Amino acid sequence: MSATTLERVRRALAGLEFEELAARDGMPTLGLAPEDVHAAMERLAHAGRFSTCILVTAVDHLPDEPRFEVVWQLLSVAENDRVRVKCRLPGDEPRVASVSDLWPGARFSERECWDMFGIRFDGLADHRRLLMPEEYGHHPLRKDFPHQGIDPGRLYREWDRARRAQQGFPAQHPDELQPQR
Amino acid sequence: MGTLNPVEETGQSGFFATRADFLVNWGRKNSLWPMPLGLSCCGIELMAMIGPKFDLARFGAEAARFTPRQCDLLIVAGTLTWKMAQACRQIYDQMPDPKWVIAMGVCSSSGGMYDSYAVCQGVDSILPVDVYVPGCPPRPDAVIDAILKLQKKIARESPTGRLAGTGEAIVDEGTGVLHMPPNRAVERSTLDLHPHDPRARRAARESK
Known part of the structure; x- marks a missing residue:
């Protein structure tokens, strides 16, 4: 753990409760309670000079509770160092504060995190899914989601039925095979 | 030279007899216009195939149009x-x-490694x-081979039967190649047929 980075982080977060976690790669790592996330991030962004939010992602520790762990990685261009921030969230209705007001680029990562893990970010203006179709109805990177999906062709078949009805075709073209899964 | 030109030989304008199915198929199979749907790395091999090194123009299928309205061959190249x-x-x-339609690469043929x-x-x-076309991605040669196989398949179709809406679109054995010059004849090997093709099944029955 880099001492100077940690010193700066400690100074920036003076008065807030945080935990210093050991990371295998040696990157300074903090653990925060969900309600402290936004205040701590604001201090890191301004007093800590962490000008860039590299990523927002999550880890699903399925049998354990609290189940989800949201991970942010911040980069300070001025100081050339990085810090990792972690926060554990409960399995039902995981919510955490959005940092998209501090780093606008975090919007995409937060939308992806909502799409893949179903974690809500309070304060994120645009809560659309990033990758999957809007009506998909599942969060596919959760550990309890089967990797081959739950009826993966459903949205295509619904679209195809509507298209055939609109164009006056029979519901299933005789040339075509039935979708397998 | 003269033997090829009936006008020179007889002094009259000549005519040339063939079957409508053969003539239409001959035109179709030698001027396929592909619609390249490059979805991943297979798209790069597709570009190589159309480019000068592999030169798809030798088989009349280099006119990639990038609009489906002008195309008759959809090449799905990559993960769908x-x-x-x-x-x-x-x-x-x-x-x-x-x-x-040509399914190029394992992803478009079967999902490939993306069992997802x-x-x-x-x-x-x-x-x-x-x-x-198997391969991940297939080499341009493999896709050219697929186009040649497709040409053989088109040569067996019956466009007039398809127009009249009578029975099968693919004609029965042999008739599609009746007027081909002998050195260009399509070998009618059952090895080239899909196992579900009725002719392959018949051959399997007969060989038993």
């Missing part, structure tokens, strides 16, 4: 996700008849496919 499947189906629907919630497990679950 379920989200892309709707666009792929729309492209196929917008192509004018007659049209053919997001990937369509083979384009044949949304489109009728004529030729499957």
Whole structure:
């Protein structure tokens, strides 16, 4: 753990409760309670000079509770160092504060995190899914989601039925095979 | 020279007798216009195939148009996700008849290594496919081979039967190559047939 980075982080977060976690790669790592996330991030962004939010992602520790762990990685261009921030969230209705007001680029990562893990970010203006179709109805990177999906062709078949009805075709073209899964 | 020119030989304008099916198929199979649907790394091999080194123009299929309305051969090159499947189906629907489909690479043939919630497990679950090309990605030679196989397949079709709406679109054994010059004759090997093709089944029955 880099001492100077940690010193700066400690100074920036003076008065807030945080935990210093050991990371295998040696990157300074903090653990925060969900309600402290936004205040701590604001201090890191301004007093800590962490000008860039590299990523927002999550880890699903399925049998354990609290189940989800949201991970942010911040980069300070001025100081050339990085810090990792972690926060554990409960399995039902995981919510955490959005940092998209501090780093606008975090919007995409937060939308992806909502799409893949179903974690809500309070304060994120645009809560659309990033990758999957809007009506998909599942969060596919959760550990309890089967990797081959739950009826993966459903949205295509619904679209195809509507298209055939609109164009006056029979519901299933005789040339075509039935979708397998 | 003279023997090839009936006008010179007889002093009258000549005519040339053939079957309508053969003539139409000959035109169709030697001027395929591909619609390249490059979805991943296979798209790069597709570009190489159309480029000068592999030179698809030798087989009359280099006129890639990038609009489905002018194309009759859809080459699905790469991983087809379920989200892309709707666009792929729309492209196929917008192509004018007659049209053919090549599934290039394992992803579009079967889903390949992406046994996943997001990937369509083979384009044949949304489109009728004529030729499957294995490989990840296949070399341009393999896709050229697929185009040659497709040409053989087109030569066996019956466009007049398809127009009249009578029976099968693919004619029975042999008739499609009746007037081919002997040195260009399509070998009618049952090895080239799909195992579900009625002629392959008949051959298997007879060999027993």
